[in-house]
Amino acid sequence: MSDQPTSIAMATQHSASRCWVLLLAVCSLYVGLAAVSWPFRYFTLLRIYVQTFLIGIPMILSAGAIAGGILTDMMAPLRGTLRILRNGGLQTAAIVLGYLLFLTAFTTFKIAIPEIVPFYADPLLASIDRTIFGADAWFFSHLMVNRPMLLFLAFQYEVTWKVMWFAMFVFVGLWSDRKRGARYLLAHALMLIICGTVLATALSSVGPIFYDRIYGGDRFADLAATMRSLGDATDTWQTSNYLFLAYRSGQLYLGSGISAMPSIHVAVAALNAFFLASFNRWLGIIAWGFFAAIAFMSVETGWHYVSDGVLSFIVVSAIWYGTGKVSETWG
Numbered sequence: 001m002s003d004q005p006t007s008i009a010m011a012t013q014h015s016a017s018r019c020w021v022l023l024l025a026v027c028s029l030y031v032g033l034a035a036v037s038w039p040f041r042y043f044t045l046l047r048i049y050v051q052t053f054l055i056g057i058p059m060i061l062s063a064g065a066i067a068g069g070i071l072t073d074m075m076a077p078l079r080g081t082l083r084i085l086r087n088g089g090l091q092t093a094a095i096v097l098g099y100l101l102f103l104t105a106f107t108t109f110k111i112a113i114p115e116i117v118p119f120y121a122d123p124l125l126a127s128i129d130r131t132i133f134g135a136d137a138w139f140f141s142h143l144m145v146n147r148p149m150l151l152f153l154a155f156q157y158e159v160t161w162k163v164m165w166f167a168m169f170v171f172v173g174l175w176s177d178r179k180r181g182a183r184y185l186l187a188h189a190l191m192l193i194i195c196g197t198v199l200a201t202a203l204s205s206v207g208p209i210f211y212d213r214i215y216g217g218d219r220f221a222d223l224a225a226t227m228r229s230l231g232d233a234t235d236t237w238q239t240s241n242y243l244f245l246a247y248r249s250g251q252l253y254l255g256s257g258i259s260a261m262p263s264i265h266v267a268v269a270a271l272n273a274f275f276l277a278s279f280n281r282w283l284g285i286i287a288w289g290f291f292a293a294i295a296f297m298s299v300e301t302g303w304h305y306v307s308d309g310v311l312s313f314i315v316v317s318a319i320w321y322g323t324g325k326v327s328e329t330w331g
Contacts, residue, residue: 019182019327026189027102030197034105038112044252046104052254053100092173095185099169102189109197110257113204114247119214121205121261125305126219132306138208138223141300150300154234156290157265157297164290165268168275179327184275187316187323188268195267195315200259207260209240209302214258223302236301262312263304269294270316 035042129137145153168188172181209227211220227237246256269291277284295313298304 019179019186022326023182023186023189026186026193027098030189030193031101031105034108038108041111041252042104042108045107046101048252048254049100049104049107092170095169095173102192106192106196107255107257110200110259111252113201113257113259117201117204119204119206119258121203122207122211122215125205125261125307126208126211128307129305136208136220136223137299137306138302141296142226145300150230150234153293153297153300156293157301158235160290161265161269161294164272168272180278183323183327184271186326187271187275187319190319190323191267191271191316192264194319195262195312196259196264199262199311199315203261204259205261205308206258207303207308208305209236210244210258210260213244220302227302234301236303260304261308262315263295263298263308264312265298265303266291266295266309267312267316270313271320274316274320 126136133140168184172184175181206214208220208223212218212224224237227234227240230237242253243256243258245251246253247258269287273284273287273291276287295309298309299306
């Protein structure tokens with residue numbers, strides 16, 4: 001009987017190892033394909049990402065370790081921080097480094113989307129929104145919020161979402177549950193590959209904010225005028241100009257590439273909501289509330305059609321369920 005806990009621990013560790021091997025294989029294949037297909041683009045973007053995050057990454061890692069130290073050992077937070085760094089510091093650094101390589105591949109593929117499949121899907125996606133709602137969905141969303149609420153929601157979409165995206169990798173790196181951490185990272189990798197590369201290429205589209213600039217005409221002229229008039233309420237119009245300039249010039253910029261369907265903003269928020277809800281009810285409520293805010297703002301800002309977020313949610317749900325089955329089977 002005394003050997004049973006040891007056997008269970010060994011089985012769990014073996015299962016986690018297999019999940020990590022699968023994760024490494026998937027990510028290596030994805031990164032390798034991007035680097036081989038567009039070597040100049042990939043390595044130029046990698047240099048840009050490394051230079052950009054050279055200072056930010058140590059700061060994020062330190063903040064995560066300090067926060068964990070405070071939560072785990074309030075009487076001696078420094079001791080708790082050092083313990084966390086000792087136990088998970090190397091793994092976290094490896095995850096963040098791997099994430100930079102993966103994110104570079106993601107951007108490389110995203111820039112290549114119109115080269116592989118020219119933008120075509122927007123007229124259909126815009127028509128679906130108008131058929132369902134009787135008008136463009138962004139118009140109704142603007143009627144639902146006042147300026148103070150818009151400022152709050154825009155901050156969640158433009159700032160909090162990015163912080164959460166990076167913070168989750170730090171948390172998983174420092175987390176002692178290797179098996180569940182591997183499941184989250186595998187789900188995240190599959191989400192970016194399936195939603196951000198495979199489906200984004202098959203359903204090549206730009207979103208309402210770019211519609212007139214890519215296809216011509218004034219189909220979304222009212223949206224453009226509205227977003228310009230908001231000024232400092234959101235940075236949507238300025239960011240869209242930045243991305244459009246990168247697209248037209250062919251220059252490689254941080255985060256460049258245009259793609260709307262499916263929505264990565266919504267996909268990441270949905271995955272994090274599934275993950276955090278697996279801890280406890282209250283975290284789940286907060287995370288799903290955040291997901292709702294991101295889904296709403298993806299339409300309100302004109303970055304996405306409603307169908308972009310719907311497809312993202314469906315795909316992420318399937319990925320989370322599938323990775324759970326894999327984890328259980330290997331458990």
